[in-house]
Structure formats: C-alpha cells, structure tokens
Amino acid sequence: MAREAIVDVEGESDFSLENLPYGVFRLRSDARAQIGVAIGAYVLKLAACAEGGLFDECHAEVFSAAAARRVFGQPTLNAFMELGRPAWTEARRAIQTALDKHGSGFALLREAFASGEANRFLCRAEDVVMLLPVHIGDYTDFYASLQHASNLGAMMRGPGNELMPNWRHLPVAYHGRASSIVVSGTDVRRPRGQLRPDEADEPVYAPSRLLDLELEVGVLIARDSKRGEPVPIGQARDYLFGLVLVNDWSARDVQKWEYQPLGPFNAKNFATTLSPWVVTLEALEPHRVAAPAQQPPVLSYLDEGEQRSTLDIALRVLLNDTVVSRTNFRYLYWTLEQMVVHHTSTGCNLRCGDLLASGTISGPEPSSYGSLIELCWRGTRDIVLDDGSTRKFLLDGDAVSLRGRAGARGRYVGFGRCDGRILPATEEG
Amino acid sequence: MAREAIVDVEGESDFSLENLPYGVFRLRSDARAQIGVAIGAYVLKLAACAEGGLFDECHAEVFSAAAARRVFGQPTLNAFMELGRPAWTEARRAIQTALDKHGSGFALLREAFASGEANRFLCRAEDVVMLLPVHIGDYTDFYASLQHASNLGAMMRGPGNELMPNWRHLPVAYHGRASSIVVSGTDVRRPRGQLRPDEADEPVYAPSRLLDLELEVGVLIARDSKRGEPVPIGQARDYLFGLVLVNDWSARDVQKWEYQPLGPFNAKNFATTLSPWVVTLEALEPHRVAAPAQQPPVLSYLDEGEQRSTLDIALRVLLNDTVVSRTNFRYLYWTLEQMVVHHTSTGCNLRCGDLLASGTISGPEPSSYGSLIELCWRGTRDIVLDDGSTRKFLLDGDAVSLRGRAGARGRYVGFGRCDGRILPATEEG
Numbered sequence A, B: 001m002a003r004e005a006i007v008d009v010e011g012e013s014d015f016s017l018e019n020l021p022y023g024v025f026r027l028r029s030d031a032r033a034q035i036g037v038a039i040g041a042y043v044l045k046l047a048a049c050a051e052g053g054l055f056d057e058c059h060a061e062v063f064s065a066a067a068a069r070r071v072f073g074q075p076t077l078n079a080f081m082e083l084g085r086p087a088w089t090e091a092r093r094a095i096q097t098a099l100d101k102h103g104s105g106f107a108l109l110r111e112a113f114a115s116g117e118a119n120r121f122l123c124r125a126e127d128v129v130m131l132l133p134v135h136i137g138d139y140t141d142f143y144a145s146l147q148h149a150s151n152l153g154a155m156m157r158g159p160g161n162e163l164m165p166n167w168r169h170l171p172v173a174y175h176g177r178a179s180s181i182v183v184s185g186t187d188v189r190r191p192r193g194q195l196r197p198d199e200a201d202e203p204v205y206a207p208s209r210l211l212d213l214e215l216e217v218g219v220l221i222a223r224d225s226k227r228g229e230p231v232p233i234g235q236a237r238d239y240l241f242g243l244v245l246v247n248d249w250s251a252r253d254v255q256k257w258e259y260q261p262l263g264p265f266n267a268k269n270f271a272t273t274l275s276p277w278v279v280t281l282e283a284l285e286p287h288r289v290a291a292p293a294q295q296p297p298v299l300s301y302l303d304e305g306e307q308r309s310t311l312d313i314a315l316r317v318l319l320n321d322t323v324v325s326r327t328n329f330r331y332l333y334w335t336l337e338q339m340v341v342h343h344t345s346t347g348c349n350l351r352c353g354d355l356l357a358s359g360t361i362s363g364p365e366p367s368s369y370g371s372l373i374e375l376c377w378r379g380t381r382d383i384v385l386d387d388g389s390t391r392k393f394l395l396d397g398d399a400v401s402l403r404g405r406a407g408a409r410g411r412y413v414g415f416g417r418c419d420g421r422i423l424p425a426t427e428e429g
Ligand SMILES: [Ca+2]
Pocket: A141, A142, A214, A216, A248, A359, A360
C-alpha cells in the first residue's frame, strides 16, 4: 500500500511520496531562486527545511546538516548533485520521512502544520515560477532510438538503407546548444532560417514551414569526469543524477538544407525546452526493466553484461490537448550508461550539470513515434486533433506538452509538464 | 615611428605597445587568477593597476575607476567584455598611455619604476602560468575556408563535388564541446576511439592512428544577444571582443566512422587548445583589408555591403619547430560578422564568453593548408621536418605550435603561442 503524505496528494499526481523530484523555483512575489521538492500540488522549500533542521538526523559522514544548508541554499542543483549518490540517498530518506504522514521525521514541519504555519516550509505549486534546475555546461543530443533513426533514414535514403553502418555499433550523438535551453512554459518563436524549398533552385531566408517537436528524455550528469580518462561501463551509473523531459524543437526545412556535412545547427539551436522537475534515478529504480537486446554485440567498452537494463517510463505527446503519441523510454536501443561511456570514449570530460538527451523516442507502432515528421510521415498523412483540425507540422499558436511517468495511480513517479507554445515569426528586420 | 614602451620590447615580440592583449594568469607562487595585459616579456597586473589609479583619469561615463576595479578584479574577462566597445577603447587608451615611455599616464607606475618597485604592477611572463581567459558558455566551430572545405570535399566525394550545394550560401558550422577547451601548453592525450580501419569490416576501439591538428582563429563574443532575435548584419561587429588561436585537434579515423548523419562528435571533443592572450579587435583594426568577393551573392541578411572586410593576420603551424604551413586569416570566405549573423539567424542567442572558431584556415597553395590531412593529402604525401623525419599524422611526443601576427617588426600585434604536445594513449582500462 502506498504511504500517505502529510499533504493531500491526488491519485493522478505525478508527484507522489515515491517521487520527490528536485527543482528550482521562485515565489511569484520574490526574485530569489530556491531549491524545492515537489509533493502533490505543493513544493517543499529545502533551504528553509535545512535551516529548520530537516537534515540534522542524517548520517553526517555522508550528508551533514552543514552540507545540506550549503547545497540547498544555492540557486541551482549543481552543488547537491556533486555530493554523489550516498548523499542523495540520505537526503531522499530524510525528505521522505519528513513528508510521510505517519513518519517521525522533522518535528518542526509537524508543529508548523499543527499551528497553521506550514507555509514556512511548503508553498503551493501555483504560487511559484519554475526555473532551470541546473547550470548546464554542455548539452549533447543522442540518436538512440532504433525506430526513430530507421524512420528518418527511410525517409532520407529509402527502404533498405534506413540505418547508417555505424548506428548499431555506437550511440550516435552531436553537440547541442546550451544557451537556448529554456524551462517548460517558455514560448518558442517560429524561427526564420535559411532553407531551400523543394520547388526552388535557390535558398531563401524565411520562416520555417516545417517546425517540429521531438520527444526526448535527458539525464543530468552528477559529477565531473577527468579529461583524457574514459568512464568505464561499470562506473557509468554513478554519473547519472536524474531525468527530465526534453523537447528538442526542430526546423526540418532548415535542417534539410544545412545539415551536410557537419550535422544540424540552426535547425535546432533556437530553443530546447526542459521539464523543471528532476526525477532522480533513486525514485525510478523500482521501474527498472530489461533493455532491448543489441545485435550485433557491441564492443567490450560498451558491453554492460548483466547490468544492462533500462527504465519503464510511459511517455506522451499532447498537441493542443490531443494525445498524438504514446511511447516509452524503454524502447531506446542505447542506455544512458552507454551514452556516458561512449561520450567519454575519446577522453572528453563530462562536467556536473551537463545534459545528455536521448534523441527522439519512437516505439514500433506509428502511434508511438516521437516527432511530427514521423507521425505525418514527411507530410504524407494528416494528424487529426480532437477539435477536428489536422496538422502535419506546428502552426502558430499550437501548444505542445510532453508528459512522462512511471508507476501506478497513487504512487506515480512523473515529470510534470514540458510545455511550449509557438509564437508567430517576427517581421524580417 | 613606433612608440617606445616603458619596458624593453624586442622587435620580434608579438606583444608590442600596439597590441596590449588581455589574458588571465596566476603567479607561479600564487593560486589566485588575475587579469593581465602582455607587453614584451612582461605582464601588466590590471587589478593592481586599477587599485593604483591607472583608470582614474578615464571618462567615468564610459569606464569609471570603480568599474575598472570591479571587472579587473575578476578571474575571467567576461565582466570586462560585457562593458562594450566604448569602455574597451577607453581602457586601451589608458593602458597604452601608461605603458608609453614618453606618455604622461599613471604616475604611480613611473614612480614605481624609478624606485625599483615596478613589480607591484608588472611581472615577468616567465613567472606566470596562463589560464583560460574567459568562461566559455558555448563553443561553435565554423567551416569558413573555401580551400579547406574544397580539399576535404575532394578527398571524400571526389573532384567536381568538392563543395556541398549549401556551402556558398551559408557559413556551415556545428556545435563543439566547451568542457574540453584547454589553454596553450596543456598536453593532449592521443584518444582511443571507435573507428573502422579501411581494411576491416568491423569497428574496433583503439588508439587513433590519424590524429590531426586544425589551425583556426576564434572570436570571443562580448555580449548576450536575445533569444528569438537575430543579430542584424550592421550590428554584428559590436559582438566581437577579440581573437585567439584555436587548435581543433581531430581524430580523422574516428571522424570518418562516426560523422554520418549528425556530424563530428568524439573525433573532436577530447581537446581544443586556445592561445591565452586575447587580441582585441581594436588592436587589429589597422590591419583591416578587403575580404574575398562572394559568388553567388549572399542573401540579404548576410550581405555586408560596403562594410565587408577582414583582417590581415599571418598564421603558421609549427610541428616540432618546423614550419609546416603558412597561411592567413584573410583567406576565409566567410567573415566573423557573417558568422554572428548566421548563428543567430534562427533566433539562437549568443552569450558573453561564447567562442566562435573559424574552422581550419587553408590558403590556395598546398604549403598554406591548415591541417595535416590536407598537407599529406590523406596520407599520400610525406611532410618533411627539419630533422629529416617525415610525418603524415601526429606521432606520440610531437609538439604542435600555432602562431599568428599582424603588422611589422617592432609593432607586431601577435597571439603568442598556441601549443600542445601529444601524450601516448593510455592502456585500455
Ligand atoms: Ca534531437
């Protein structure tokens, strides 16, 4: 039976007592960024809790009260992430106990509740503005879904040549743009860009007509690795702090014209949207499942052996409130651990706060494709919305929302929302 | 006639009184990072100078003494860069006057010299360790040399198909890796990586056999642009603070196997070396020359009209002290201003401290190619060094040094050194 939280948590909430994701927010009335944990429709204020003694009973050698005050007093999660898994586990245990209605932790919170002063430690989610949860040094986007790579390959190179020869041997990736990463709820302006319409000989600089979304999941890297020292596969999981949803907005017409030979650039660097709550690997651990078998076998530096596994996270894409795709994180061919290992395989160093995104997650069914270019099969099929209208690519005013959750009603481990609305292109300056 | 500096400056020095590049250093005896200006074989300590009143006579509305103390007290140049061109011009004028033997500025420095206490404000370059000059948020690498793109295209796709159809229409670029940017003098370990030898059917994870250098010039971006708002071509120059030399180390065998369809990733993300002294656009202004004509004409958002120009900077590559290439910045087909404009054309925002590198700079003659893969023409020609040995790609222990300078003896505006030595690959873990 699910534990009961000190505040009401609706059965449909993504933020059950099993979840406890970390985020950075500010009160609407206050410019100061602070760290919080989501619980139902509330946010636990961790700086206030640390000052109030929530972490005083933690094992000081792994997570001292002083460390708690320091890391939860920051405007990003980076300092907390750098402490490593033993500290995260200890912090999670303390927070879960404090929020458990029948738990015994953090007397001050219980007293505050009894005396009607809970707002010292808790605020309502509707009273906060979410911010980016981490300082992201570098952002890398992978291409780890077999179905997505096959779909795009089939469109570009025709059936029989879906996958490049390297695809099953390494997790293909490219470097993304960190400056334009924004938090859920930020409007996205339709980009102008250089593109060459199919019917034209010469390129033009014009608003993108093929604006797309990409449903992805990103992992935030917990710690620095050393330059020149690849991370061994057995240590890769230690680098994973938690997951967010990622919408890698893509201008397909810009991409088609620009991407040879160095890959996508302006087609993707105008905006990337993250969900604000970081769902920890700890919270997702009960939802670990077998990962797809890899054929042919991978090289030994990428071979996970018995450890190979993934996470069962149901994902959805909503376009103007119509669910246009249902897929799952577990479909990914390459695991997060393999991404860490391959990323560092030549000696590239990771830093605490780096974002590694999965690439578009498409499942085997057409209804489980994670981008519009796949759902409309390059413009040859209509996507029908609940209001009767149809889409191929995004129109001005369209609202996209990504969702994801593991578990079952009453104890969901979910991500909340990853939302963005399309603003019309500006007049050319 | 050249002005004379308060300290002896050798005629061959890159750091004449006309140059005055900014850098970040620490004394060998001290961990603290500080900002300096190079003059001959000396470094002017700007925090001490600001405290000592060097900037007290500046026009306070563009560069106040308080602002000078604040920005020159930082461990990076970012805060100074953000002040903008009027402040840079004012700071440069004050520094140049102070260092001019026959100038009248900064009495305290003259007094310190007279009383043998110049080390309050100046230290010897040999007593400092140079550090990265800026916090780099994002690093972008362009592909702006017509000859380089043509050479690589000819090798990959054969004569007649050298250039992709987009190449003359837009400055091709990809996002690079910021975490592995290192300062001149940092050793570079030969990467292992996944590659498929020409003679093999299957890939292996092995030390790169085709380790290369790339001679590039990078520009450091001075200020933030707004997400969603492309920078107009007429404003692009305001975003340029100064230039550094860039060695974009590249593992060609890794690159060949991995780069389709999303571009280079592990082949280039293991290390990128910068020269430590940032040569300002102000110092280079007397060396402005016409830029190559562009045919066909570019789209209007990229059209510089009468403003179109570039810089005459002679560049060299030394391999174990043999000059293996002599080229020039002015050969680049795309200007730095066009790079800024195209980068932001879809609304991608730049941030103060971003690095935009030019891509390998190759001139029209084989002796002016900026990478070994071009100099050895994909392994078909030997590169002969002064010691009689030959190279195609880099061997363990090889020392690479990039150099660049504008102007003439006694008033060079140069970059100093951009050095790196190859360490052998580590044993596989
Ligand atoms: Ca993507």
